[in-house]
Amino acid sequence: MRAVVQRVSSASVEVDGRTVGAVTEPGLLVLVGVTHTDTRAEAARLAAKLWGLRILHGEKSCSDVSAPLLVISQFTLYGDARKGRRPTWQAAAPGPAAEPLVEAVVDELRALGAHVETGVFGADMKVSLVNDGPITLVLEV
Numbered sequence: 001m002r003a004v005v006q007r008v009s010s011a012s013v014e015v016d017g018r019t020v021g022a023v024t025e026p027g028l029l030v031l032v033g034v035t036h037t038d039t040r041a042e043a044a045r046l047a048a049k050l051w052g053l054r055i056l057h058g059e060k061s062c063s064d065v066s067a068p069l070l071v072i073s074q075f076t077l078y079g080d081a082r083k084g085r086r087p088t089w090q091a092a093a094p095g096p097a098a099e100p101l102v103e104a105v106v107d108e109l110r111a112l113g114a115h116v117e118t119g120v121f122g123a124d125m126k127v128s129l130v131n132d133g134p135i136t137l138v139l140e141v
Contacts, residue, residue, distance in 0.1 A: 001042045001101070002077045003139045004031040007055050011070045011129035013119040020125075021117035026056060027067040029129050032105055033077025034098035035091050043101050045141040047108030055135050062114060069109060072119035072127060073102045095122055 011029040012022035023029070030050060050069060054061045062069060075098065079087035092098070099121045109116045119125045 001035070001038050001046050001105070001141050002033040003046060003050070004074070004077065005029070005050065005053065005055070005137045005139060006129060007132045007135040008070075009130040009132045011127070013070065013072055013117075014126040014128075015120045015123045020120055021070055021072075023068040023070045023117055025068065026132060028053075028055075028062060028069045029127070030069055030071045031074035031077060032071060032102050033074050034093040034101045035078050036093050036097070038093065038101055040101065040104050042141050043104035044108050046139065047105050047112065049139060049141060050105075051109060051112045051114055053137075053139075055137065063112070066113075066115070068115040068117065070117045070119075071102070071106050071109070072125065073098065073121045 006029045008029045009026055010024050012019050051063045052061045056067055075092040078092035079089055081087040106116050
């Protein structure tokens, strides 16, 4: 699994002009990509890493300060543009395999005590955010 993690002051995601998920206080925006070999074990490791990642102000984690997370599926994280001008998506898991694993990350975070907002899997989403810092990390588990 691959994730792009951004420390945000606020973030939201809209589908068809309607806000479906938002964090209105400092927390994390997490874009999650799934590849063919990922399992629930990777989802659990990613959730634990996100919950304990010390990138909030004062080197705090979401678990330290009960900060919210906005988790959005993002198959394009496995795009490959090394050749030519058009990326390939071959490394991205297909929707039926990826969706349960993105949901597993969310479920694991909630089981750890996190407040988690989400986008809509496979939808055309409009994401807005105020990147705080800016701090952006790429995680792989």
